[in-house]
Amino acid sequence: MKSKNTTGGERQFLKVMKMITIAEHQNLLKLIGICITPTERLLVYPYMANGSVASLLRNQGPSQPLLDCPIRRQIALGSAKGLSYLHEHCNPRIIHCDVKAANIFLDDNFEAFVGDFAVSKLINYKDSHIISTVHGTIGHIAPEYLSNGRCSEKIDVYAYGIMLLELITGQKAFDLSRLSNEDDNVMLLDWGLR
Template sequence: MTSKERLLVYPYMPNGSVADRLRDYRNGKPSLDWSKRMRIALGAARGLLYLHEQCNPKIIHRDVKAANILLDGNFEAIVGDFGLAKLLDRQESHVTTAVRGTIGHIAPEYLSTGQSSEKTDVYGFGILLLELITGPKTLSNGHGQSQKGMILDWVRELKEDKRPDKLVDRDLRDSFDILELECSVDVIIQCTQTNPMLRPKMSEILHALEANVTLAETSVELNREPLPYGVPRSFSVRHEDPHDSSSFIIEPIELSGPR
């Protein structure tokens, strides 16, 4: 190295990316079981929360997808690949640039206007969470923006019909938690609303996911049956018509700790 050259060092991620592991099978089973997938979702949410709400200036990643979430030796999620990231002053609501990113993961307002904000990352997180639930078929069959829109319509229909279990990767062979699944489907629908102003913040998303994991763990410890569809969870979600984007709202929460 010289005074004009710098070496960028990244920690080694022995488990590659989430996209790699979703396609990986060991002894005939997916290498990412349900609990690992939910832990990855939590880790990715914490990473994006840090970028959006704890950095000054805040950072918009702009390319949130399974291939850009890396996994360490313990399968902990690390948000990676900041090649498209933008700094955003806290007084600014968005930045306008040429459209970059991965088709199918790009928020509609960014694709049409070039305006990106933290809510474009929220949209990408919703697609990431969908990929974690459905497995490789979403990655391989929904590359285009129109195909991804059809998949999101399918998610809303299954939510409305109270059949979210049809979304789950078949290779998991029914080894999933229904409480965590229902919460995740709600979060996906909220994150992928067409109007970015209606999408929740990452702090709200993380609060919902953490609360539901705690509820699921408590149900297991007490040997209780999962709550039936439609019973309120420990986080506040109002859901009426899944096709009405305004009917999916998480109430704001106060995030403790340093910002």
């Protein structure tokens, strides 16, 4: 987390802490401790033996088990359950705003845990929420979120779909190396639709 002395550091830390205490579900990464020093603020989470979905897909070593279809299905369902909980059972609702393979973590049994709430938004059930600054990762941001700043569950659903494409294909959502292959589709969605 950002240092207490940097702009927005304390506010960001408190916001993440609030969201983590509101949201408790078997498919959300659970905070087990914090460590605050004069220069750092650390959030301590359980060890995820299989890292993130992104690291597992991109750094598959010969000693690691392959992600077969039942494991991929388990990951897809677990992450969907975590997001569904954020959208339907939290009060206020939580919109993750950065759903991607790098933010889905896997324990030693390949159970999926949604994590990294740094750019998430708390939304009251009765309110429509328009924001002035769009957060997220290129390749995962919903087009309507970019164009009008409207923050709703729909942006997480779109990003979840992109994450599913990553999980199925093993490809990155945004990959400039596709340009070197004389392919002008750097976005996975465009690449998958051709």
